[in-house]
Amino acid sequence: xxxxxxxxxxxxxxxxxxxxxxxxxxxxxxxxxxxxxxxxxxxxxxxxxxxxxxxxxxxxxxxxxxxxxxxxxxxxxxxxxxxxxxxxxxxxxxxxxxxxxxxxxxxxxxxxxxxxxxxxxxxxxxxxxxxxxxxxxxxxxxxxxxxxxxxxxxxxxxxxxxxxxxxxxxxxxxxxxxxxxxxxxxxxxxxxxxxxxxxxxxxxxxxxxxxxxxxxxxxxxxxxxxxxxxxxxxxxxxxxxxxxxxxxxxxxxxxxxxxxxxxxxxxxxxxxxxxxxxxxxxxxxxxxxxxxxxxxxxxxxxxxxxxxxxxxxxxxxxxxxxxxxxxxxxxxxxxxxxxxxxxxxxxxxxxxxxxxxxxxxxxxxxxxxxxxxxxxxxxxxxxxxxxxxxxxxxxxxxx
Numbered sequence: 303x304x305x306x307x308x309x310x311x312x313x314x315x316x317x318x319x320x321x322x323x324x325x326x327x328x329x330x331x332x333x334x335x336x337x338x339x340x341x342x343x344x345x346x347x348x349x350x351x352x353x354x355x356x357x358x359x360x361x362x363x364x365x366x367x368x369x370x371x372x373x374x375x376x377x378x379x380x381x382x383x384x385x386x387x388x389x390x391x392x393x394x395x396x397x398x399x400x401x402x403x404x405x406x407x408x409x410x411x412x413x414x415x416x417x418x419x420x421x422x423x424x425x426x427x428x429x430x431x432x433x434x435x436x437x438x439x440x441x442x443x444x445x446x447x448x449x450x451x452x453x454x455x456x457x458x459x460x461x462x463x464x465x466x467x468x469x470x471x472x473x474x475x476x477x478x479x480x481x482x483x484x485x486x487x488x489x490x491x492x493x494x495x496x497x498x499x500x501x502x503x504x505x506x507x508x509x510x511x512x513x514x515x516x517x518x519x520x521x522x523x524x525x526x527x528x529x530x531x532x533x534x535x536x537x538x539x540x541x542x543x544x545x546x547x548x549x550x551x552x553x554x555x556x557x558x559x560x561x562x563x564x565x566x567x568x569x570x571x572x573x574x575x576x577x578x579x580x581x582x583x584x585x586x587x588x589x590x591x592x593x594x595x596x597x598x599x600x601x602x603x604x605x606x607x608x609x610x611x612x613x614x615x616x617x618x619x620x621x622x623x624x625x626x627x628x629x630x631x632x633x634x635x636x637x638x639x640x641x642x643x644x645x646x647x648x649x650x651x652x653x654x655x656x657x658x659x660x661x662x663x664x665x666x667x668x669x670x671x672x673x674x675x676x677x678x679x680x681x682x683x684x685x686x687x688x689x690x691x692x693x694x695x696x697x698x699x700x701x
């Protein structure tokens with residue numbers, strides 16, 4: 303997918319720069335045209351000569367050559383590139399990108415870009431964990447940059463933790479997949495629900511569950527990265543869905559989630575209901591905090607509206623509807639029954655019997671079941687990977 307693509311590789315001044323020649327070699331072997339831009343400090347970690355030999359192009363480090371005055375246009379760099387990847391992205395360069403500082407050729411080229419920009423951070427553990435860096439990571443994603451999250455492992459300082467730049471093969475794979483899948487859902491409107499609902503008992507107490515919303519957020523990101531416009535109806539969670547293709551609709555209760563999903567469904571081509579919606583809500587909600595001394599012998603509950611069943615009843619022939627089932631017993635039978643009763647096209651089965659699956663973890667183990675009763679059982683993998691597999695499946699049944 304990278305053949306004849308113009309890839310601008312930007313290298314900032316971190317020790318992980320020694321890995322970038324391997325990335326350039328992978329890109330060139332795939333047939334990409336590679337241009338390299340170094341920050342001034344990057345030259346201390348990897349030589350322009352090495353990069354020039356591998357890229358088969360002059361390596362750019364300054365706005366102009368001091369010898370003959372040749373101008374290196376950052377505007378032309380930005381227009382030339384089909385994609386820019388900054389690897390490693392140091393904390394310093396990250397902060398400058400967030401604020402729009404352009405005191406070197408790489409930063410000016412990025413600011414001039416009309417193409418997607420990928421960033422692969424690399425820094426020490428405590429630098430990456432610092433609140434300023436974490437805020438900048440969020441801001442970069444809000445600005446539309448594609449984050450290639452650092453890995454955990456041994457760092458140059460000798461510490462162990464997150465901050466290690468992803469290996470060249472991973473960065474290459476991210477770039478290749480972007481061009482392979484970027485238009486899969488172009489022009490499609492996708493509705494996703496994610497997270498828990500909180501059903502209030504009084505102003506400070508509620509009935510809820512342990513869902514973080516991560517699975518639904520990763521599904522929303524996967525669709526957005528493949529060209530869709532996504533409406534994400536998100537229950538209360540500390541997590542963020544940062545992508546310029548995602549519009550977030552924050553809700554608290556099952557009733558609010560039902561109203562938002564019903565309203566948005568009519569304009570959607572695909573809907574994935576991944577939220578852990580409460581089945582019951584307190585019949586009576588007090589307007590003031592219930593005092594301990596007053597006591598509370600029981601809470602009368604009433605059923606919430608079945609969002610998935612409602613969407614299934616309203617579904618048109620051109621729409622796809624996907625649901626989730628979290629089961630503990632008779633998993634396949636219960637999930638298949640739910641798929642049929644609620645007029646779904648696909649159901650994704652989670653079993654709480656599987657270690658590492660379900661709520662509160664970054665991994666999941668699911669079985670994808672379609673309306674033809676085809677079962678695809680996936681091994682334990684990250685929720686990001688599960689989201690990719692699910693969007694792959696949805697793409698296949700759209701053909």
